[in-house]
Amino acid sequence: xxxxxSFGEEVRRLTNEALAKLGVEAQLEIDVGPADMADFAxxxxxxAKKLRKAPAxxxxxxxxxxxxxxxxxxxxxxxxxxxxxINEALLASLTMKAVLSEKELxxxxxxxxxxxxxxxxxxxxxxxxHVGRARNPLIGDTLCRCLRRAGYDVTTEYYVNDVGxxxxxxxxxxxxxxxxxxxxxxxxxTDHMLVGYYRKANERMESDxxxxxxxxxxxxxxxxGDPATAEQVGETAERMLQGIRSSLExxxxxxxxxxxxxxxxxxxAAKEVVSKLKASPRCSEENGASYLxxxxxxxQGKSTKFFFTRSDGTTLYTTxxxxxxxxxxxxxxxxxxxLGEDQKLGMLHLVAALKIMGETKAxxxxxxxxxxLPEGRMSTRKGVVVYLDDLLDEAxxxxxxxxxxxxTDLSEEKMYEIAKQIGPGAVRYNIIRVQAEKQLxxxxxxxxxxxxxxxxxxxxxxxxCSSILKRTGGYDRxxxxxILTHDTEKRLIHVLSLFPGIVREAGEKRKIHLLPAYGxxxxxxxxxxYGSVPVLKSGEHEDARLCLVEATRWTLRNALETMGIAAPExx
RNA sequence: GGACGAGUGGCCUAGCAUGGAUAUGGCAGCAGCCUCCUAAGCUGCAGGUCCGGGGUUCGAAUCCCCGCUCGUCCGCCA
Numbered sequence: 001x002x003x004x005x006s007f008g009e010e011v012r013r014l015t016n017e018a019l020a021k022l023g024v025e026a027q028l029e030i031d032v033g034p035a036d037m038a039d040f041a042x043x044x045x046x047x048a049k050k051l052r053k054a055p056a057x058x059x060x061x062x063x064x065x066x067x068x069x070x071x072x073x074x075x076x077x078x079x080x081x082x083x084x085x086i087n088e089a090l091l092a093s094l095t096m097k098a099v100l101s102e103k104e105l106x107x108x109x110x111x112x113x114x115x116x117x118x119x120x121x122x123x124x125x126x127x128x129x130h131v132g133r134a135r136n137p138l139i140g141d142t143l144c145r146c147l148r149r150a151g152y153d154v155t156t157e158y159y160v161n162d163v164g165x166x167x168x169x170x171x172x173x174x175x176x177x178x179x180x181x182x183x184x185x186x187x188x189x190t191d192h193m194l195v196g197y198y199r200k201a202n203e204r205m206e207s208d209x210x211x212x213x214x215x216x217x218x219x220x221x222x223x224x225g226d227p228a229t230a231e232q233v234g235e236t237a238e239r240m241l242q243g244i245r246s247s248l249e250x251x252x253x254x255x256x257x258x259x260x261x262x263x264x265x266x267x268x269a270a271k272e273v274v275s276k277l278k279a280s281p282r283c284s285e286e287n288g289a290s291y292l293x294x295x296x297x298x299x300q301g302k303s304t305k306f307f308f309t310r311s312d313g314t315t316l317y318t319t320x321x322x323x324x325x326x327x328x329x330x331x332x333x334x335x336x337x338x339l340g341e342d343q344k345l346g347m348l349h350l351v352a353a354l355k356i357m358g359e360t361k362a363x364x365x366x367x368x369x370x371x372x373l374p375e376g377r378m379s380t381r382k383g384v385v386v387y388l389d390d391l392l393d394e395a396x397x398x399x400x401x402x403x404x405x406x407x408t409d410l411s412e413e414k415m416y417e418i419a420k421q422i423g424p425g426a427v428r429y430n431i432i433r434v435q436a437e438k439q440l441x442x443x444x445x446x447x448x449x450x451x452x453x454x455x456x457x458x459x460x461x462x463x464x465c466s467s468i469l470k471r472t473g474g475y476d477r478x479x480x481x482x483i484l485t486h487d488t489e490k491r492l493i494h495v496l497s498l499f500p501g502i503v504r505e506a507g508e509k510r511k512i513h514l515l516p517a518y519g520x521x522x523x524x525x526x527x528x529x530y531g532s533v534p535v536l537k538s539g540e541h542e543d544a545r546l547c548l549v550e551a552t553r554w555t556l557r558n559a560l561e562t563m564g565i566a567a568p569e570x571x
Numbered sequence: 572g573g574a575c576g577a578g579u580g581g582c583c584u585a586g587c588a589u590g591g592a593u594a595u596g597g598c599a600g601c602a603g604c605c606u607c608c609u610a611a612g613c614u615g616c617a618g619g620u621c622c623g624g625g626g627u628u629c630g631a632a633u634c635c636c637c638g639c640u641c642g643u644c645c646g647c648c649a
Contacts (some may be wrong), residue, residue, distance in 0.1 A: 024619045036591065043591050048629075055591095055629090079592055124649070164649050229607050261649095289647045299574045301645035317614095319649045341643050344575065369577075369642065377642095402611070420612090434584065437576060439642050446583070446598090450611055453584080453597040509588090518583070520596075531604095531613045549608095566648050571611075 001102065001476065002109075002500035006457075007086045010071040011040045011450035015082070018065035024051065028082075038083035039494075045080055055080030055112040088490055089482045095497040096481045099551035107499045109507075116152045117332035118144050121248070121255065122159040125240035126166045126198050128191040129247050130385040131442055133340070133379035135368045138431045138564075140338040141253040142512045143358050143366065145562045155258045155332070159324060162237040163261045168219050170194065171236040173201030174209075191243025194236075195380065202381050223265065223314050232263065245291060249386050251424050252564040259327075261320050269323035270315040276357045277308055277319075287311050297352035306349045318350055323353065325363060336361045336510070340370060341437070361492035364463035366510050368436035374443070386442060393477065395423035395448045402450060403571065420567035421457050428565055433516040453520050453563050458556060461523035461530075465553035466569040468535050472546055479543035488529040489548065495525045496555050503562060519559045525551050 011030055019026060026047055033041035044059040051058060059077035065084075066075040099106045120140020123133050136566045140156065147154045161167065174197045182196035204211045221229040241258070248255065264270045274290070277283055282292045288311040298304040308319040328335045341349065345365060351362045363507075372378065376383045399422035426448055433453065434440065450456040484493065490498035499518065507513040536546040557567040 020583055029589070031591085045591060045630075081592065161649060166649065192580050287647080291647085299645080301573050303645065307647050312647090314647090316647070321649095341576070343644090346649090347645050348575095367576080367643095372642085376624085385619085406609075406611075435577095438584085439577060440583095451596080451598080452611095454611085457597095464609065464612085471608065508600080513585085517596080524596090528614095530608080534608070536608050568611080 001094075002504075003091060003100045004501055007071050008040065010069060011042075011084050012076070014066050014072060015062065016043060017067070018062050018063075021065045021265075022061060025052070033081075033083055038081075038348070039086045040084040042082040042083055042084075043080065044077075088493075091384050091497055092484055092493045094105070095493050096551055099496060099554050100477055100547060103554050104558060104561075107156065107503045107562070108149050108552055109500065109504055111162050112151045112153070114152060114333040115331075116147055116154045116334045116336060117157060117328050118147070118154055118336045118338070119157045119159055119328070120144075120338040121244075121253070122161070123244065124166050125237040125244065126162045126170050127195040127240070127380035128189070129244055129379060129388045130373045130378050131388055131391055131447070132385070134251075134369060134388045135390075135431055135440075136254045136338050136340065137248055137437065138251065138428055139366060139368055139436055139512060141251075141430050141564055142515065142562070143336070143338070143507070143510060144430075145564055146503060146507040146512055146515065149503050149558075149562050152507070155565075156254070157328075158255045158258045159321075160241065160258055160260045161317075162233060163223070163265065165215070165219060167237050168222055169201050169205065169215055170198045170213050170240070171233045172218060173197035173204075174236055175232065177201060177204070189243045189246065189389070190239045191247070192387075192389070194240055194243070197385065199381060199490075209327070225266065234260075234262070245570045247392075248483060249353055250392050251388070251428055252566075254440070259324065261324070261508060264320045264323040264327070265315065269327065270320045273317060273319055273322045273326070273357070274309055277353060280356045282356060282459050288313070292353060294349060297348075297355070301345075306353065308343055308353070318346055318353075321346075322350060322353055322357075325350065326359065328363075329359070329361045335361070337363050337365045339365055339367055341367045342370075343367070362508075363538075366436060369439040369547065371431075371440045371442050374441055380568060387408075391427055391447060392424055394444070395427050396420060397423075399423040399426070399447055399450070399456075402456075409570075418571050420569055421568045422450070422459065422571065425455035425459060425560075425565035426450060426565060428563060429516055432512055432563060435511075435513055452544040453516070454543075455516075455560075455563075456571070458516075458519040458523040458560060459565070459568055460571060461526045462553060462556040462560065462567045463569060463571045464530060465549050465556065467550050469546070469553065470569075471536060475546040475548060476543045479547050481544050481547060483541060484544050484548060486529075486533055488532045489545075492522075492525045492529045492548065492552065496551055499555050499559065515559065515563050519556070519563065522552070522556060522559060 015028060028042045031041045033039055044055045047058050048055045059080055059082045062082050063075050063077040068075055068087055071087050071090060072084055073087045076083050118140060122136040123129060144154050144156050177197050177200045182200055185193040186198060205215060218229055222233055277292060278290060283290060286294060289307055290309040291305045291307040294304045294306050308316055354362060396419050400419035403418050430447055430449055502514055502518045506512050535549055538545055560567045
């Protein structure tokens with residue numbers, strides 16, 4: 001249930017009534033007012049021209065015509081705005097009742113009929129995940145959690161690029177590079193153990209034409225469906241994926257299904273795409289390679305040709321991705337892809353090709369800019385990288401040091417357990433708190449942050465709530481909340497009431513950075529309340545305040561869960 | 572060369588779709604707050620040509636045009 005929703009609706013209803021009474025036909029936009037002034041506000045400026053009257057006078061007229069109701073306690077005009085104050089006692093009781101009865105389900109939207117297929121991560125299985133790409137799983141997983149809470153049926157999928165030179169090269173490296181030539185792995189994990197072979201194979205390929213020949217032979221055999229080669233490559237990708245998967249688990253990222261690119265070669269779907277595209281009048285050939293002339297469907301640049309076969313007739317990456325998308329459309333109503341910004345043009349071509357094939361559905365893409373290092377772009381091949389595993393280790397170490405600094409009463413195990421909740425959470429939060437399209441430069445001191453706008457700040461508020469609730473012997477969960485009239489109490493309740501709306505907006509607009517912003521706002525409102533009034537032993541206020549603390553704890557926990565961040569009971 | 576995205580106090584960042592009241596937070600800085608539910612906290616102070624220049628408008632961080640800087644792409648790679 002969304003406690004705030006009915007208040008906004010009421011504002012619209014009352015305003016429309018008043019406008020009808022005045023004989024004015026208009027749809028006005030409802031804003032949230034400045035925090036210390038009004039709850040809702042409607043600018044009357046757009047009406048000025050139509051009514052040939054000053055905005056201030058219009059606002060006065062409408063204000064006089066509005067009849068306040070049980071939900072709206074006050075309506076007034078100011079500076080050309082129509083302001084509304086809501087009935088705080090009613091909001092408080094609705095909000096408290098909603099949170100305390102729905103608990104971990106508070107913020108959940110109505111079940112939606114659409115099935116959503118969300119593709120994310122999909123990094124090439126040629127090395128461990130590095131922070132340049134780590135935005136992908138974190139954005140994808142957070143969006144998935146958010147959409148699920150908003151009521152959608154979501155399945156997440158990782159498209160494994162097991163076809164093509166990169167993975168074949170890695171497989172070649174594992175078979176042909178002697179162990180003695182590979183520097184020892186920095187950790188005992190399959191992805192880290194294998195990446196040395198990948199680098200070495202790249203070096204060999206660059207310097208030795210014989211190696212280039214071997215690899216291209218292998219590639220041809222693989223694409224022709226040679227079982228032995230397919231098994232070698234498949235097993236290599238699987239081993240790499242094992243390591244990647246365990247890194248993802250460390251940051252609570254779950255992937256429901258893995259779909260292998262080779263599937264679309266084996267089952268003939270890619271070939272079907274080729275024959276469909278060849279039927280298009282846009283299709284031409286160049287030395288035996290087929291392409292579509294995209295012209296106005298593409299973007300301007302050096303070329304608007306979209307090749308979908310090589311001269312030898314084999315398919316290209318995007319051709320297979322086309323087959324994958326057709327497959328996805330059969331399984332879902334909405335397809336969302338989380339992609340790096342380097343995929344933008346490719347996706348535009350893919351969408352154009354889908355249209356040419358007569359497909360009416362198109363994927364919806366969320367693009368993110370790369371995280372680079374101060375010295376430039378990350379590269380697994382060149383070894384210019386910061387791995388996600390290393391970042392997580394560092395975050396956990398720093399969290400452990402912080403816990404040790406302030407808790408002398410805990411066992412080593414307990415401290416470690418807390419640190420494991422704090423470190424990865426801090427990393428997740430820092431990545432999802434900024435808009436996906438903003439370019440980031442990775443700096444250790446920014447990547448792990450325990451104060452201010454950070455995960456530990458939100459977690460700490462949760463721990464404080466838990467601590468209070470742990471100390472009480474019990475309380476009346478039906479306590480009268482109308483006595484919560486302190487400024488910090490009213491503010492906290494107001495923020496609590498916003499949660500369902502935030503989840504919906506973040507999900508539907510694909511703007512997950514609203515979630516950390518909300519978490520910070522809620523934690524901050526709680527901290528102000530916590531510092532201003534006592535809860536335990538506060539006499540007649542105690543029960544109502546304990547209810548407020550419990551409601552805050554549920555909402556903080558739900559907000560954290562939606563971000564994939566743990567909610568520690570103590571820290 | 573072209574296309575797409577980003578540019579907001581010293582640093583990071585929200586707001587931009589749908590123009591509207593004094594531009595949102597955080598970090599760092601300064602001054603305070605632990606006999607009281609965890610100070611990973613709270614309060615206050617200071618800090619702004621919203622990249623630059625034009626334009627539209629009663630009103631522009633937001634819309635349009637021209638530049639600048641950075642990122643990304645423009646392959647019979649994936």
